[in-house]
Amino acid sequence: MDHVKFTAMKDGDKEDYDFLTHHEIEYTKGTDDRLLTALASLDESLSGYQVTRLGHSLQSATRAERDGADTDWIVAALLHDIGDIFAPYNHDEYAAAILKPFVREQCTWVVEKHGDFQMLYYGSHVGADPEKRQAYAGHMYFDDCATFCERWDQSSFDPAYDTLPLDHFRARVHEVFARDPYDPEVIRPGIRVPLTA
Numbered sequence: 001m002d003h004v005k006f007t008a009m010k011d012g013d014k015e016d017y018d019f020l021t022h023h024e025i026e027y028t029k030g031t032d033d034r035l036l037t038a039l040a041s042l043d044e045s046l047s048g049y050q051v052t053r054l055g056h057s058l059q060s061a062t063r064a065e066r067d068g069a070d071t072d073w074i075v076a077a078l079l080h081d082i083g084d085i086f087a088p089y090n091h092d093e094y095a096a097a098i099l100k101p102f103v104r105e106q107c108t109w110v111v112e113k114h115g116d117f118q119m120l121y122y123g124s125h126v127g128a129d130p131e132k133r134q135a136y137a138g139h140m141y142f143d144d145c146a147t148f149c150e151r152w153d154q155s156s157f158d159p160a161y162d163t164l165p166l167d168h169f170r171a172r173v174h175e176v177f178a179r180d181p182y183d184p185e186v187i188r189p190g191i192r193v194p195l196t197a
């Protein structure tokens with residue numbers, strides 16, 4: 001059997017769906033490599049800054065690592081702009097959807113909202129509200145997102161910074177995406193881990 005028998009899903013039987021489940025599990029194991037390939041492709045994306053989107057992503061992750069942040073934070077920083085490829089109007093939500101099953105809820109929330117928080121730094125120059133973040137005032141992760149943007153995101157456009165290469169982060173990406181999806185021990189709702197040691 002190298003493919004299912006059905007042409008409409010409602011006609012599939014248990015053999016078909018057992019076969020597909022096996023294939024999906026095998027395919028899922030390659031998520032980390034596909035993400036790393038996508039990240040590398042950011043080197044040729046949106047330009048105009050002094051660093052490429054890949055350079056920005058690597059610099060964010062490098063700053064996170066040098067701040068003593070844990071693996072969840074470092075991988076979140078590395079992938080926070082991966083949505084730029086296919087979702088330029090909600091790149092933050094797109095990246096958060098990728099991370100959500102595999103990192104702490106805190107990190108997912110911060111990645112999901114970072115676009116609104118970043119407005120503080122340039123909203124006034126583009127006719128947007130710099131205080132868009134105030135929509136989340138009082139949220140338990142508000143300060144974490146503010147720190148993420150201040151220390152790792154808005155600051156990471158410096159071509160002179162000693163940024164670590166993609167290979168440096170591969171093992172962490174493999175570790176995160178090899179986790180059981182939605183493992184409560186990983187998601188830890190409501191737990192705040194500091195961004196800086």
Ligand SMILES: [Fe+2]
Pocket residue numbers: 080081091092114115
């Ligand atoms: Fe972003």
Ligand SMILES: [Fe+2]
Pocket residue numbers: 056080081153154
């Ligand atoms: Fe960014």
